[in-house]
Amino acid sequence: MNKKYPNTTDIEKKNQARARAFIHLYLKVNFGLLNFSEREHFITDGPYDGGIDGYYIHNDSKTIYFIQSKFRTNDLNFESKQIDLSEILVMDVNRILDGEKNDEDSNEYNGKIKQLQREISSIEDIARYSYKVIILANLKDVKASDLRKLTGGFSCSVFDFSKCYENLVFPVITGTYYKASDLSINIDLSNKNAGSKISYTVLTGKGECEITVLFVPTIELARIMYKYKNSILKYNPRSYLGHEGKKVNDAIKETIIEKTTNEFALYNNGITMLSDETYINERIGQKNKAQLIVKNPQIINGGQTSYTLSRIYEENIDNDIESVFQSKEVLVKIITLLENSNHNNKVELINNISNATNQQTPVINADKISNDELQIKIQKCLFDKYGLLYERKRGEFADGIYNNYIPAKSILERNLFFRMFYCSNGRVTKARQKKLFIRQDLTFEDLTADENLLDNTYFAFLCFKKIIKLTHQNQRVDLNTYAKVRAMTILFKPTKIENYEDNIENNYNKLNEKWNSYLEDWKKSNYNTKTRKDKKTGEIRTYQSYNFSKWFDSEKFEEDLKEYYKITN
Known part of the structure; x- marks a missing residue:
């Protein structure tokens, strides 16, 4: 906990924590590691770390990442100070991969580096893995081929200050930092007499689609949205509505938390999800269970429901979360684009579906153009x-x-x-x-x-x-x-x-x-005298009219402004 919350009066420890947080940020954004302890496992920064500050073994892409970070303690240095090439040379990636226990100066590597070696050595299909070096620092005018030489022949990516803001900071604050490729969703068949789903094929002007409709446990959607957040709301015309959607959010929370029965399936309009490929298997070796797989999912209707479920999940993650969501399901409609090679057709079809579908919180016209280029x-x-x-x-x-x-x-x-x-x-x-x-x-x-x-x-x-x-x-x-x-x-x-x-x-x-x-000085010399007849008394009244709007939009306003404030200052 001291690493997460250092003594704020100790500047050195605060800077060390921020440097560590920089690596945490990279791990969270790129690999979807939401838990602090989970990320901390991969931090190796410390004495005798072989020049490696962190790592990650990505089993899906068969890639092992080695991270070196140079955090700067003030904004000017963060944006301008370059990493010295000699600092890259100190990375002992080859020695560590060769199983060496000590660096070239005979210093024994720290426990985290030995942990890294153990985890790599335990990978059964290690021959299929590649290695990549990530540098979190400014590094200008260095060719990719030269970086390979510096890192011992490994592919290298540099996250300079601008790339950090664009690819790390911005995704975190918008909740779009980790994209889903294939989602696995568990289905409960215990109360479904006709199987888990209904499916049918629809021919549209933009291509053929398959529609799959089924009830999904709310905890599955909550878990998915907790991890992927706005990254699977890319085509949704809006993101999560906090204060503005409070009435709907509160109703969802009440039905989930305060009820032990499944009224949620009756009250909620459901969720529409887009998928490139959809698979469902009802024979997975478990009684009354099935598994649904969706590829490149995007929720285009019901994002508010999904996000609120994820908030409930997050707020109860340290409690008995299964009991909160137990037996509660939501209707999900999955639209699989069988012909999805034409990107423009795909986007147009998505927009048409989104605009045509009724939602619990109305989509205003401004929302509909929020995804415009x-x-x-x-x-x-x-x-x-x-x-x-x-x-x-x-x-x-x-x-x-x-x-x-x-x-x-x-x-x-x-x-x-x-x-x-x-x-x-x-x-x-x-x-x-x-x-x-x-x-x-x-x-x-x-x-x-x-x-x-x-x-x-x-x-x-x-x-x-x-x-x-x-x-x-x-x-x-x-x-x-x-x-x-x-x-x-x-x-x-x-x-x-x-x-x-x-x-x-x-x-x-x-x-x-x-x-x-x-304004008063301008009125004195720029008013127009007008008359108006009082409807009740018939009396003709005289009044002064001022056209502030026209003046504010004119070049004369700028001239008058500069002249007036020049005189009176």
Whole structure:
């Protein structure tokens, strides 16, 4: 436990724990090792480790991985400091594989390295295995052929800082870190008079499909979703809905936890799963048992149900988990695409099925375009450039929030992104439009035509968070707020991104304390006098009209703003 939770006042131990956690991260993401103790088994880092910090024996791919990690204790070094090539040369992979007990200096290898040797020597078909070196560090301008020479002839993959963010960190916070290839699901036949399933073949315009319908124990789906999470919701229009789907989630939990009978099979609409290949065997040498195998599974309907089951599983994993799910089943429909070579046809068919199927929580129009190429590109661009977590699918980061990997405030909701894009780039009125996410026709090229466009958007988002925090506004945001964001972008956006937050902290009060007087001064010289007849009294009343919206969207606003704040500062 000391390795997992070191004394926070001891900086050296904290840094050692973070370095160890870096290897844990790689093992979790790439091999689906969810338990800390399970991962710790493969950590070898320590004195006399032969230059190997961790390993993993992957039986499915017949590959043995040797890991060397160089964790940097500050962000600058993490992004820029390179691993020295001599550090790769100290990896004693060949000596260890040859069964040597000591390094070249006659130092005896530590117990974890000896454990590695024992596990390799016990593999019956070791001749079928290959070896691969993983380097968790920055390493530029080194050819793959040269790396092979440095590692003793082994294939090598480098995870530099950018690859770590993209392939390790982002998958963890979105719950997409470990992909399922073949899933094995156990079926209970004890109460099924007509066998475990019904199957039939359907011919569609996109090819032939086989549909298999059967009842599956809820604990099996809970176990699968606990391990694979959003990685098997790739084609689902949304991810897990936490707070927003609370009513449905609570109903699912109540039916599973508080009832000992199987009302869940009656109340729940069921789950639709896509598979490339589906096999079921009712004769597996166990009474009243069958086994279902699905290849490359994707849940396209019922993701909310599956994810809630996984939460129940996770919360009870240290208790009598079998009793919680005992005798409770859910209807599963598996669609097997018999002709799946055409990717475009496959995706189109999936989208059609998803849109046509009724769900317990309605799919809104914005959800239906969450998997569009534009949304995927925006998400990657914002994460790579600014570290922003763009939520293109509702609930996409629920797993990261639930596990305290990220705070909810760090997420940029999809509608808010477009509102910030428009208001910071001179279209303040457009930013107020309802359902903006589905009412814009921008392309990715439009968004990135000038690097200032997205820079402005990021700065605007930081300004918006500052304004909302100070004013304690609820979700209803008025035109005045967007105008302030635009004004901050015009007046105080610095050249360097790393200075954005400091500039907002240092200058927002300068804008805000004179903002109302600025608007009043403009009103005095830009109002229109209009008349209106009182319907009750018939009296003609005179009033002043102001068109703030038109002004905020004009170049004149920028000119007036710079002039006013130049004079009054």
